[in-house]
Amino acid sequence: MSNLIDIQTQIEKLQKQAESLKAKEFNNTVVEIRAKMKAFGITIKDIIGKSPNKIKGVKTSKVAKTKKTRKSKTAGVPVAAKYKGPQGETWSGRGLTPKWLTTLIAQGRKKEEFAI
Numbered sequence: 001m002s003n004l005i006d007i008q009t010q011i012e013k014l015q016k017q018a019e020s021l022k023a024k025e026f027n028n029t030v031v032e033i034r035a036k037m038k039a040f041g042i043t044i045k046d047i048i049g050k051s052p053n054k055i056k057g058v059k060t061s062k063v064a065k066t067k068k069t070r071k072s073k074t075a076g077v078p079v080a081a082k083y084k085g086p087q088g089e090t091w092s093g094r095g096l097t098p099k100w101l102t103t104l105i106a107q108g109r110k111k112e113e114f115a116i
Contacts, residue, residue, distance in 0.1 A: 001059055040045055078092075079093075079094060080092065081116060083101060083114040084116050085098075085100045085114060086102070086104075090102075090116075
């Protein structure tokens with residue numbers, strides 16, 4: 001019967017063999033994937049769904065560099081306050097509910113009471 005030390009030695013030996021096999025197969029797998037991507041015209045963007053510019057270490061093609069991202073015309077434009085708290089705090093009604101309003105609602109008050 002094997003003892004613990006023998007089993008741990010076997011585990012270490014098998015882990016080294018697994019790492020060696022993985023290293024050998026890694027390069028072949030990458031080559032196969034690149035060949036299939038080229039054959040089917042698949043890009044990094046198709047796989048990940050993000051802009052390749054935002055992925056570390058990925059070179060972008062000339063096509064990806066010429067595309068411009070669109071920003072909303074209203075992005076960053078301040079919105080008038082819709083709610084006003086007892087201490088003069090304001091909230092536009094967008095985003096997370098502020099703590100002052102959450103606290104008041106928890107105390108049984110209604111959000112509509114603070115509408116401007």
